[in-house]
Amino acid sequence: MFPIDQYHRANSIEQACHLLAENPGSKLIAGGTDVLIRLREGKSGFGSLVDIHDLDELTGITHTPDGMLQVGSGVTFTRLINFLKSDGLLPALVEGASSIGGPQVRNMATLGGNICNGAPSGDSAAPLLVFDARVTLQSQRGKREVPVEEFYAGPGKVHLEEDEIVTQFSINPESHQNTGSHFYKYAMRKAMDIATIGCAAACKLEDNRIESLRLAYTVAAPVPKRCRVLEEQVIGQPVSRKLIADIASMVLEELSPRNSWRASKDFREHIIRTLADRVVSEAIIRAGGQL
Amino acid sequence: MKQIIQCQLNGKPVELVVDVRQSLLEALRSHGLTGCKEGCGVGECGACTVLIDEVPVDSCITLAIRAEGRVIRTIEGESINGELSPVQQAYVDAGAVQCGFCTPGLVMKTTSYIEGLAQSAGGCCQSGSNGINRDDIRREHAGNLCRCTGYQTVVDAVEKSIQYYSGQK
Ligand SMILES: Cc1cc2nc3c(=O)[nH]c(=O)nc-3n(C[C@H](O)[C@H](O)[C@H](O)COP(=O)(O)OP(=O)(O)OC[C@H]3O[C@@H](n4cnc5c(N)ncnc54)[C@H](O)[C@@H]3O)c2cc1C
Ligand code: FES
Numbered sequence: 470m471f472p473i474d475q476y477h478r479a480n481s482i483e484q485a486c487h488l489l490a491e492n493p494g495s496k497l498i499a500g501g502t503d504v505l506i507r508l509r510e511g512k513s514g515f516g517s518l519v520d521i522h523d524l525d526e527l528t529g530i531t532h533t534p535d536g537m538l539q540v541g542s543g544v545t546f547t548r549l550i551n552f553l554k555s556d557g558l559l560p561a562l563v564e565g566a567s568s569i570g571g572p573q574v575r576n577m578a579t580l581g582g583n584i585c586n587g588a589p590s591g592d593s594a595a596p597l598l599v600f601d602a603r604v605t606l607q608s609q610r611g612k613r614e615v616p617v618e619e620f621y622a623g624p625g626k627v628h629l630e631e632d633e634i635v636t637q638f639s640i641n642p643e644s645h646q647n648t649g650s651h652f653y654k655y656a657m658r659k660a661m662d663i664a665t666i667g668c669a670a671a672c673k674l675e676d677n678r679i680e681s682l683r684l685a686y687t688v689a690a691p692v693p694k695r696c697r698v699l700e701e702q703v704i705g706q707p708v709s710r711k712l713i714a715d716i717a718s719m720v721l722e723e724l725s726p727r728n729s730w731r732a733s734k735d736f737r738e739h740i741i742r743t744l745a746d747r748v749v750s751e752a753i754i755r756a757g758g759q760l
Numbered sequence: 761m762k763q764i765i766q767c768q769l770n771g772k773p774v775e776l777v778v779d780v781r782q783s784l785l786e787a788l789r790s791h792g793l794t795g796c797k798e799g800c801g802v803g804e805c806g807a808c809t810v811l812i813d814e815v816p817v818d819s820c821i822t823l824a825i826r827a828e829g830r831v832i833r834t835i836e837g838e839s840i841n842g843e844l845s846p847v848q849q850a851y852v853d854a855g856a857v858q859c860g861f862c863t864p865g866l867v868m869k870t871t872s873y874i875e876g877l878a879q880s881a882g883g884c885c886q887s888g889s890n891g892i893n894r895d896d897i898r899r900e901h902a903g904n905l906c907r908c909t910g911y912q913t914v915v916d917a918v919e920k921s922i923q924y925y926s927g928q929k
């Protein structure tokens with residue numbers, strides 16, 4: 470049995486906020502694919518749970534005619550993939566979501582849980598960063614919205630107050646329309662493995678020149694990270710093999726991969742450069758570019 | 761922290777006494793359904809796979825109370841009057857069962873996979889015609905580990921399942 474001391478089921482967002490405020494120290498449980506593992510490992514801090522699994526209010530996905538996309542925090546990866554694929558939306562997010570765990574895990578794991586656990590390796594993080602996704606938070610004190618990029622606070626940490634719940638993720642039309650995008654997860658195994666490095670790129674072109682490039686990595690810094698300086702530098706540049714090589718040689722300046730038992734710093738740096746080349750090239754091609 | 765939940769278990773409405781702290785795997789096994797196995801207990805191996813409302817999940821990382829009001833299928837419900845389901849028969853015929861520990865989970869995963877295929881193909885599900893290849897089968901079963909077979913025979917079994925299932929329909 471899981472060492473749960475207190476369990477409350479919330480039947481609405483409002484009730485979840487109330488339960489969090491009434492029971493300080495409580496944690497939300499959505500899919501539970503992280504929380505239950507931690508409980509089983511005997512990690513502290515998860516003994517008191519507020520269950521928001523499968524709340525109708527958190528499991529909606531809307532794509533308005535003008536291209537605004539809103540995904541409830543409780544949407545499972547399986548549903549997200551099916552929805553995005555059938556509408557031909559956000560290929561990089563489809564690829565990120567598809568690389569998570571195996572089918573059974575994706576049937577339970579939610580987008581909200583993947584971001585809120587703060588993992589530097591979360592496979593939906595890099596795609597959300599390159600689409601400039603924003604996260605909506607709610608508590609009894611009110612609502613607020615922050616870019617996902619700023620929501621990350623450190624390894625395993627996000628700027629989430631104890632009484633807050635993430636309700637949805639929003640992506641503006643201009644962040645994903647007329648855009649070529651790609652995500653690649655480098656891991657030791659083809660499935661059921663944590664990323665050694667993850668990389669996402671989203672690119673807009675005009676006359677085969679870079680109108681905008683957004684590039685993000687996971688496991689390459691304490692938090693999932695955009696390469697802002699590089700992104701500025703490439704604006705307006707004509708697409709060429711030379712540009713791709715330049716991007717690959719610059720990319721490490723903004724990143725700080727570390728040594729771990731999974732991979733050495735040197736090896737991670739190699740993968741980061743290699744993925745800059747592959748992922749940016751693919752995003753450019755998907756944006757209609759000629760390389 | 762006991763609760764009584766109602767659900768449909770292998771086609772029959774049941775009431776189960778479960779503890780809020782229990783996994784669905786623990787609840788099913790203590791109810792006598794020892795077909796679903798605990799391989800890892802942490803969502804890695806798929807030996808504990810059951811279907812909730814036809815969706816395969818790892819019952820070891822699912823709270824038992826989540827079964828409330830749902831339709832649960834486990835390996836115990838797959839053979840009817842002693843006759844194996846098409847998927848079970850395919851696993852036997854393909855020689856995909858060695859120690860058998862992973863088999864209940866794999867059979868449930870394959871079952872939901874081919875039933876899903878049949879549905880999306882409008883009631884007909886034929887290998888080849890809907891372009892299923894061995895890589896697709898491997899990807900679909902990536903959440904199930906098997907330490908014995910080396911997976912070739914498991915993929916064979918899934919191909920056979922597709923044949924048998926469409927033959928039966
Ligand atoms: C076998 C296995 C394989 C995995 N493989 C991968 C993988 O390849 N890639 C990957 O990125 N992850 C992987 N994971 C980790 C995990 O499945 C994902 O991070 C998943 O998205 C977590 O979602 P959840 O709904 O299950 O989260 P939960 O376990 O329910 O919650 C996770 C954390 O987020 C908080 N939280 C959840 N929802 C909210 C909300 N709405 N508002 C505020 N806080 C919230 C919880 O309090 C908790 O701290 C794997 C897990 C397992 C067990
Ligand atoms: S026992 Fe549940 S996945 Fe291994």
Ligand code: FES
Binds near residue numbers: 856861862907
């Ligand atoms: S047959 Fe032994 S684990 Fe699969």
